[in-house]
Structure formats: C-alpha cells, structure tokens
Amino acid sequence: MIPVAEARQRLFDLVAPLGSETVPLAEAAGRVLAGDVAATRDQPPFAASSMDGYAVKRAEVERDAMFRVVGESAAGHGFSGRVGPGETVRIFTGAPVPDGADFVVIQEEVARRGEVITLTGDDYRNANIRPRGADFRSGTALPGGRRLAPGDIALLASMNIGTVPVTRRPVLALLATGDELVMPGDTPGPDQIVASNSFGLKAMIEDLGASARMLPIARDTENSLRTAFDLAGDADLLVTIGGASVGDHDLVGRVAVDLGMEQAFYKVAMRPGKPLMAGRLRGTAMIGLPGNPVSAMVCGHVFLAPMIRLMLGLGADLPPLRQARLAAPLGQNGPREHYMRALIEGDAVRAFDNQDSSLLTVLSQANALLIRPPGDAPRDAGETVDYLPI
Amino acid sequence: MIPVAEARQRLFDLVAPLGSETVPLAEAAGRVLAGDVAATRDQPPFAASSMDGYAVKRAEVERDAMFRVVGESAAGHGFSGRVGPGETVRIFTGAPVPDGADFVVIQEEVARRGEVITLTGDDYRNANIRPRGADFRSGTALPGGRRLAPGDIALLASMNIGTVPVTRRPVLALLATGDELVMPGDTPGPDQIVASNSFGLKAMIEDLGASARMLPIARDTENSLRTAFDLAGDADLLVTIGGASVGDHDLVGRVAVDLGMEQAFYKVAMRPGKPLMAGRLRGTAMIGLPGNPVSAMVCGHVFLAPMIRLMLGLGADLPPLRQARLAAPLGQNGPREHYMRALIEGDAVRAFDNQDSSLLTVLSQANALLIRPPGDAPRDAGETVDYLPI
Structure with missing residues (x-):
C-alpha cells in the first residue's frame, strides 16, 4: 500500500496545466485567469x-x-x-x-x-x-493563476478588460462500467441498481470548473469496453468507475492494457477507496476509481479534484485543510488514512456513526470529510482535527 | 438610519419563494430541491x-x-x-x-x-x-429546500430519480446608470470610467444560482431611464446601480416614482453602502444599490444574496457567520456596522489598512468581510471576530 500523498503525486505526473482561451468578461467568472492582466488606464482616471x-x-x-x-x-x-x-x-x-x-x-x-x-x-x-490612480495605475496587473471571484470581475471591468485569457476547461470523460447498472429513470432488472457515481462525479467536476462528458454505461464485455474507450475520444482525462479491482469480472484494466495503456495499479492506504488504477491510454490520462458509491466520491475529492486544479493552472498545492473541534470522541484509527463523512455544526465536527462505504444517505447528510492519519491515536471530544469541506 | 437587519427584513417583504420546474438529474447540481423527493426502491434492492x-x-x-x-x-x-x-x-x-x-x-x-x-x-x-435497504428504503425522502451538492446528486441517482423538481432560477435585471459609464472594452471619454459593478454583481448573482440579465447602461436622462425600466420586463428583481442617493443628478428614484413605484428609501447604518432604495415597480421588486464600486458589491453580499436565497426557497435564515482570530488589533468602530475587506489566512483574519470604498484592488485581494457591530469597542490581536467569506 502507498500513502495518499504518494498516490496523488503519481497522478499529478499524468496531467499538466492546459492552454488558454479568450472569453468575454461577462463569461469569465469562476474561470482561472491564464496570465497576468494589466490595467490599460488609471483608476480613477482623474482626481x-x-x-x-x-x-x-x-x-x-x-x-x-x-x-x-x-x-x-x-x-x-x-x-x-x-x-x-x-x-x-x-x-x-x-x-x-x-x-x-x-x-x-x-x-x-x-x-x-x-x-x-x-x-x-x-x-x-x-x-x-x-486622487487619480488611487485604486490602480495603468500597468497594474491582476496576477494569473487565480480563480476569478466576483470582486476580480469587477476589478477587471474597471481596468477596461473586455476579454479575458482563461485556462481552457478540462474535459473529463466519465465511464461507468458494469452489467448491474442502469441509468436513472430506467427500470432496473431484479439484479440491477441505478448508476449513481457518474452523476455525482459529474456534479463535482463541473463545480470545480471542468466539463464532464458522460459516456454510455459499458457492459462487462471486452467489446463493450473497447467501444466505450473509443468514445472517450480527445478528453483530457478519462475516468472509469468500477471494474478496476482484481475480481474475475473486472475487465477494465485488462482491456485498457490490451489497448496499449501503460498501467499502474495502486493499493492506496486510505478508507474508503483502496484500489486505484491510473495510466495513459493513446496519449490520454486515465484514472480508474472504485465502483463503490461512497469510495468513488471520496476518491473524487481526494484525487480527481487536485488533478483538475492542476490542469486549470491552480498548481499542485492542495487547498488548506480546515480545523474543527471534535463533538464526540473517536477510537484508534487503523493503518489507512480515513476520510470519515462528518457534519460541521458551528465550530464542532461530528463523524457519522456508520461509515460503511455503501451508504450514500450518509454522504448526502455530510458536509465534510474528517481526515484521520494512519494509526491516529484515540481522540477525545474537544480535540482539534482536520477536515475537508465537501 | 436603520440597522442592517431591519433593512434586510424590509427587503425580504418584497420577494417570495419562486415556483418550481423539472430538470433532468444531470442538470440539477447546484439547484435547490423544490420539495421532498422519495426513493422508488430499496437500496441495495437485495442483500x-x-x-x-x-x-x-x-x-x-x-x-x-x-x-x-x-x-x-x-x-x-x-x-x-x-x-x-x-x-x-x-x-x-x-x-x-x-x-x-x-x-x-x-x-x-x-x-x-x-x-x-x-x-x-x-x-x-x-x-x-x-442487507437489502441498508442505505435507504423505498419511500425514504431527500428533504426539499436544500441546494443539491454532488453527494445529493449521487443519492438521487441511486434512488432512481431521473428528473428533479427544483426552484426556478430567479431572474435579476441589472441596470447600471450614469453618463460617466462605458462598457469594458469601449473607449472612455476623458471624464468617463468603465462600468464595473454590473459585471461584479452578475458574477455574484450567477454564483448564487440565479440568472443575471444585464441591461444597457442608462444615461442620466428621464427618457433613458424610462427605456431601461421597460427593458427590465418580467424580471423577478430589478437591481439598479448608482443614481439612488440625493444628488441633483440622481434621477433613478424620481423616474421610478413617476412610473408608479411605491418607493422606500433607507439610510442603512452600515459601511460601506449607506443609501439603499427599494420598492415595487409594476409588480416587480426593485432594489437600488449605491454606485460606488465596493459599496455595490458589499450590498450585494449583505442584501442581494439573502433575497436571492429567499427566492430560491432556502429561507430567510442567513448562512451562519464564521469566526476567526484577529491577526492585528482594530480601533473603536463608529455608529455604523462596518463590513471590512479582510484576508483569512489559516485561522487568523486581517483587515486591510485602507478601507476606502472606491478601492476594487483591495476587494479583489480580500476573501472575507470582517463584520464589526455598531459602536464595537477596540479589539486586540487574538480576539475572535465574525466574518462572511466572499
């Protein structure tokens, strides 16, 4: 097993900051400024x-x-x-x-x-x-590599910037695999369930400022998977969901290798979400997330989100973790980094009792992932712990 | 002068929760769930x-x-x-x-x-x-009145909800007024500046989940303003920017009253952003924000955002304020509630030295509004203060 940070580092090696495009200022909010942009005038332009x-x-x-x-x-x-x-x-x-x-x-x-x-x-x-130029002088620059907040948009307008260079949106292709899956709204057979990971991940990806292209569900056959891989086309990152562990019916890795992927398969020391596949297929970066609903979403926060930020030009620095007091004690943690669904209320955080990785109801009630390092000692109520807002 | 909370209460009287519409699940992320939605099956549907x-x-x-x-x-x-x-x-x-x-x-x-x-x-x-139904049973409901996060979308998918009832997006019409304004990218005359408020507010409004329709800049004539009011059409809320104080050239209120608005004019005990106009024009709620760039944006956070949340069905409760330690001392506050542009770093907050309300550069560097109650005593470094993330 490798630590989460090492897995993330290896995933970072698969992607790079994308190029830029120019958009009208009115459409630039939430995009990442691709380079320094300088004012063309003083503000105010006169006393x-x-x-x-x-x-x-x-x-x-x-x-x-x-x-x-x-x-x-x-x-x-x-x-x-x-x-x-x-x-x-x-x-x-x-x-x-x-x-x-x-x-x-x-x-x-x-x-x-x-x-x-x-x-x-x-x-x-x-x-x-x-005084003239009290806010800014001609040539004053808004530095690139930042996500444009409403205040930045107001400033760029005031600088008379009508069009803005922004990083191109990463395009992610989402491939859910498995004979057991049907699309929401369809009628599942007696042994089937409804595909949920691709929908949850699409929402997360778009919230991060990337585009998600949902591919048709691939069946558990080599032909179906090959067709799906072809449909991924020129995406910046192909995300497969499920079929990436070592079970007899887990074909995804096998077919990807047949198609020429230099495959890496990691067992990551984390809960939930141990198995992770990654590689490069016909020039496209690929990551294989676990099929378990909560594992897929947690791996999305822990691995996919940082890869997207890197592609957007926001660098490899992770957003700083936040801290809160424990509302209830926690027992000894095992050997894996544990991302516990938790609820922040005021300045206290409480982990849900049932952390079974199949429970989407618990994920939906959570607004944070409480992070416990490998082997973390038991913690008392009132102690400070790290969390990631979700 | 009236307190901020009272002004907000009067503004709430102008708007109401909007009706709902049905959207495909793949487009429901970030929208507000308009009512309880119940699962149509157990999950898992079998042991x-x-x-x-x-x-x-x-x-x-x-x-x-x-x-x-x-x-x-x-x-x-x-x-x-x-x-x-x-x-x-x-x-x-x-x-x-x-x-x-x-x-x-x-x-x-x-x-x-x-x-x-x-x-x-x-x-x-x-x-x-x-066990069958361990995650949820048929009939288990996701409660309405919540903004749908990625985890909610995954849960709804898993419940086999293909289309989702969500609150209609509020439509806001944005009307910047003033002979001094040109659009970004245009060439300002020697006495002109570039319109920035409408662009910053549009970004803020869309980030909150509403739609912003930007109207052409109205000139300081009654005819121009009448035309602009006509263009506002059937918006849920008309937001005018500038021209709402008591200067000889501030025509907005006068024209709005001529057109039949029941006008209310508030002096709000806040900094920045004292004057605020509000009313109802031909059935459309209207709010007039100050023309000063930073005042307009701060009033957007303090007044417009809660009105939008109310229309979206998120209720009149404000998002809870956050707390942080002061990185540097603050002097006595005056009689008005002060929203200071500030920077959160770790768990400390530092207000910028220069709080002049014309400085968009300072707003762009800020990631929080540090809130000081009217008459707040001097504060030492290390004391805890409230802030609003921006």
Missing part, C-alpha cells in the same frame, strides 16, 4: 470627488468663507474651465475635480443663496477627493 | 455481497470446512438456484446473495481446488453482506 458638494481652493476654506458658483462638474461631464480665487464649482460624487480646485466642501456644510455659497461647517480636515 | 468471495451458510462456517462450488453470482447476474448444505456460490462485490446463503467468505481466506473450496481463515465475525 474625483468622493462626495456631493462644492469644489474650491483648500487655501480659501474656512468657516463663513463665501464663493461664487461658476459652473458644475457632474459624473461624465466635467467643468471645462478653471476655478479662480473666490470661485467654486458645484460637484457631484465621482465627477472630475476641476482645474484650480483641490478641495470639496460637502453640501451639508454649505448655505447656498442664488449663485453664492457660504461655508457653515467647523471641520475641514478631509478634502473629499480621490 | 448484496460487499466483497469478492464465496456465499455459504453461516452455520457451516469454520476453519477447514469444505464446500462444493455450484454456481456464480456476479453484479447484474445473480445465481438463480438455492445454496444447499455443503454448497457454495462464487460471488462478486455488489452481486445478490443467493437464496440459502447468509454469509460471504472473502476469497483471500479460501483455498480453491477445482470445484471445491476449503476455508483457511481464523476470523469469521463479519458476514460481508449489505
């Missing part, structure tokens, strides 16, 4: 008022000072003249501060009578002006 | 082997016992006969346990010679059988 008020010369500001209103500067329409001594320009939030002025008196501290204003306030420390 | 091995009668299991292999039960193809005394059936993981058998000996603890096996193990406590 701008941060309040509604009157633009004047700072040197003339004092209580009871009077100014003659000579014009107006509104957002989008500046004042084209110059503010002279004793003069002021009516100004609105976001509008350019006119030449000759370097101070904005807020309108609440002004008495206006016709075209004359009188200052009525006592506190004139704040000029209420945002 | 199933959890290992590769041999099915026998438990009463006959002991070291050195011998059995004659009379058939095979594979996943999808059960054994149609009955296991008699001294008999066994070769069985694979997931396959139905044949009649007459109630125990599976794992293959690693069996010596096989022709059609006869001999038990070689010492520990026979575990029957290696998953």
Whole structure:
C-alpha cells in the first residue's frame, strides 16, 4: 500500500496545466485567469470627488468663507474651465475635480443663496477627493493563476478588460462500467441498481470548473469496453468507475492494457477507496476509481479534484485543510488514512456513526470529510482535527 | 438610519419563494430541491455481497470446512438456484446473495481446488453482506429546500430519480446608470470610467444560482431611464446601480416614482453602502444599490444574496457567520456596522489598512468581510471576530 500523498503525486505526473482561451468578461467568472492582466488606464482616471458638494481652493476654506458658483462638474461631464480665487464649482460624487480646485466642501456644510455659497461647517480636515490612480495605475496587473471571484470581475471591468485569457476547461470523460447498472429513470432488472457515481462525479467536476462528458454505461464485455474507450475520444482525462479491482469480472484494466495503456495499479492506504488504477491510454490520462458509491466520491475529492486544479493552472498545492473541534470522541484509527463523512455544526465536527462505504444517505447528510492519519491515536471530544469541506 | 437587519427584513417583504420546474438529474447540481423527493426502491434492492468471495451458510462456517462450488453470482447476474448444505456460490462485490446463503467468505481466506473450496481463515465475525435497504428504503425522502451538492446528486441517482423538481432560477435585471459609464472594452471619454459593478454583481448573482440579465447602461436622462425600466420586463428583481442617493443628478428614484413605484428609501447604518432604495415597480421588486464600486458589491453580499436565497426557497435564515482570530488589533468602530475587506489566512483574519470604498484592488485581494457591530469597542490581536467569506 502507498500513502495518499504518494498516490496523488503519481497522478499529478499524468496531467499538466492546459492552454488558454479568450472569453468575454461577462463569461469569465469562476474561470482561472491564464496570465497576468494589466490595467490599460488609471483608476480613477482623474482626481474625483468622493462626495456631493462644492469644489474650491483648500487655501480659501474656512468657516463663513463665501464663493461664487461658476459652473458644475457632474459624473461624465466635467467643468471645462478653471476655478479662480473666490470661485467654486458645484460637484457631484465621482465627477472630475476641476482645474484650480483641490478641495470639496460637502453640501451639508454649505448655505447656498442664488449663485453664492457660504461655508457653515467647523471641520475641514478631509478634502473629499480621490486622487487619480488611487485604486490602480495603468500597468497594474491582476496576477494569473487565480480563480476569478466576483470582486476580480469587477476589478477587471474597471481596468477596461473586455476579454479575458482563461485556462481552457478540462474535459473529463466519465465511464461507468458494469452489467448491474442502469441509468436513472430506467427500470432496473431484479439484479440491477441505478448508476449513481457518474452523476455525482459529474456534479463535482463541473463545480470545480471542468466539463464532464458522460459516456454510455459499458457492459462487462471486452467489446463493450473497447467501444466505450473509443468514445472517450480527445478528453483530457478519462475516468472509469468500477471494474478496476482484481475480481474475475473486472475487465477494465485488462482491456485498457490490451489497448496499449501503460498501467499502474495502486493499493492506496486510505478508507474508503483502496484500489486505484491510473495510466495513459493513446496519449490520454486515465484514472480508474472504485465502483463503490461512497469510495468513488471520496476518491473524487481526494484525487480527481487536485488533478483538475492542476490542469486549470491552480498548481499542485492542495487547498488548506480546515480545523474543527471534535463533538464526540473517536477510537484508534487503523493503518489507512480515513476520510470519515462528518457534519460541521458551528465550530464542532461530528463523524457519522456508520461509515460503511455503501451508504450514500450518509454522504448526502455530510458536509465534510474528517481526515484521520494512519494509526491516529484515540481522540477525545474537544480535540482539534482536520477536515475537508465537501 | 436603520440597522442592517431591519433593512434586510424590509427587503425580504418584497420577494417570495419562486415556483418550481423539472430538470433532468444531470442538470440539477447546484439547484435547490423544490420539495421532498422519495426513493422508488430499496437500496441495495437485495442483500448484496460487499466483497469478492464465496456465499455459504453461516452455520457451516469454520476453519477447514469444505464446500462444493455450484454456481456464480456476479453484479447484474445473480445465481438463480438455492445454496444447499455443503454448497457454495462464487460471488462478486455488489452481486445478490443467493437464496440459502447468509454469509460471504472473502476469497483471500479460501483455498480453491477445482470445484471445491476449503476455508483457511481464523476470523469469521463479519458476514460481508449489505442487507437489502441498508442505505435507504423505498419511500425514504431527500428533504426539499436544500441546494443539491454532488453527494445529493449521487443519492438521487441511486434512488432512481431521473428528473428533479427544483426552484426556478430567479431572474435579476441589472441596470447600471450614469453618463460617466462605458462598457469594458469601449473607449472612455476623458471624464468617463468603465462600468464595473454590473459585471461584479452578475458574477455574484450567477454564483448564487440565479440568472443575471444585464441591461444597457442608462444615461442620466428621464427618457433613458424610462427605456431601461421597460427593458427590465418580467424580471423577478430589478437591481439598479448608482443614481439612488440625493444628488441633483440622481434621477433613478424620481423616474421610478413617476412610473408608479411605491418607493422606500433607507439610510442603512452600515459601511460601506449607506443609501439603499427599494420598492415595487409594476409588480416587480426593485432594489437600488449605491454606485460606488465596493459599496455595490458589499450590498450585494449583505442584501442581494439573502433575497436571492429567499427566492430560491432556502429561507430567510442567513448562512451562519464564521469566526476567526484577529491577526492585528482594530480601533473603536463608529455608529455604523462596518463590513471590512479582510484576508483569512489559516485561522487568523486581517483587515486591510485602507478601507476606502472606491478601492476594487483591495476587494479583489480580500476573501472575507470582517463584520464589526455598531459602536464595537477596540479589539486586540487574538480576539475572535465574525466574518462572511466572499
């Protein structure tokens, strides 16, 4: 058996960051920025008022000072003249501060009578002006290799970036195998069950920002598997589900090797999900997940998600684990790293009692995988443990 | 000024949970389940082997016992006969346990010679059988009112749910207003800036599971605003950005009232983002956000996101705030609830030094809004504070 981290490292050797494509800004949210993108202008592009008020010369500001209103500067329409001594320009939030002025008196501290204003306030420390380039200068870059959050999209817009270079979405082909499987909505025979792994994994893959192409279920025959492998086509990663252990009916590895795969077969020291197959078939990276429903989903979180992040250009660093206090004690862990379905409530985490790897009901109730290292000693309630949000 | 919670309550009065629609399971991830959905079958639908091995009668299991292999039960193809005394059936993981058998000996603890096996193990406590219905029974329901995570999708598949009732996606119309705005990629005039709020809000809205329809930028004229309001059409919520304060050029409220809106105008005790307009126009709920870039995004998180969750059927409960230790001290807070752009690193949170509400660069670097209650006393490093992940 090999540790989880070593298995992950070997899987990383099968994939590489993908190339980039250009998308309109309105479609860039959630995508990964493929390179540094620099502003083409200063923001604000001019000294701008941060309040509604009157633009004047700072040197003339004092209580009871009077100014003659000579014009107006509104957002989008500046004042084209110059503010002279004793003069002021009516100004609105976001509008350019006119030449000759370097101070904005807020309108609440002004008495206006016709075209004359009188200052009525006592506190004139704040000029209420945002200097040109206060947010960013032309050439300031948003660094690549990040997933674009709503705040990044707003920033890119403000930088006047109309189209954005993003990493191409990885295309994953999902191949569920087994004579026992039917599609949801079909009528299963007496010995059959409904395919669930491919649907759960598709949701996970798309949530990570990749595309999932679901192939028809392959039957437990060499012909059916060969046809399915052909359908995987030019996917970036082929994910087979089931049929990858050592049982007499587990044909997937055998057929893949017949088709030329350099196969690697790992027994990973983890629960659930021990057996894992990986390799490269006709140039396409391939990973074989266990057919057991919960094992497939946990291996998706532990192995597939990091591979997708690597392809997206987010690097091989894993998202940092989170910590929570144990709501209930846990016994000694065995020799395998255990990913326990668990519930985070407040700052406490509780592992479900029944961790049988066939129970999707327990997975559906869980919002975290509590991680126990191999051989971890018994833990008391209140001790801190690591978890992965799911 | 009214508190944030009261403003949110008034906004909730403008919207209601939307109706439902039916989508294929493969498109249901991330959607909100519109009602309880019950399994149409037991899972597993039969007692199933959890290992590769041999099915026998438990009463006959002991070291050195011998059995004659009379058939095979594979996943999808059960054994149609009955296991008699001294008999066994070769069985694979997931396959139905044949009649007459109630125990599976794992293959690693069996010596096989022709059609006869001999038990070689010492520990026979575990029957290696998953009882029928161990995961769920026919009629077991996944409760509605939840956002469907990948694990839920796997569970629904396994329940044989081919199509899923989900809440209709709220449609939000986004209306940016102001003569100073141009679209990203356009060439701004000397007094203009690039519209960023509508792009950032669109990303946020879509991330929450709603649809955002971006309307053309409205100019600061009554005609332009009337046209824009017409374009909002049958949206579930119209979001105007900018033009909602009390400046001479802030026409939005005036035109909306002319068109029949029952207007409410709030000064909310929060930073950033004090002014907020809300009402109902021709039957459509409307909210007016401040035009200041960071204020618009913060109000999106604080007001728009809860309204969307309510429309999606997720209720009026806010997602629980998270807690982290302060990495650096904070001074006395003023009379308004302060949403500070901040960075979570490990279990510590640090507010950015410059909280000027025009700085999108600071918003883009932030991954949290640190929340300070009105009048909050100075805080030392190491004290625990609330935050909202963004």
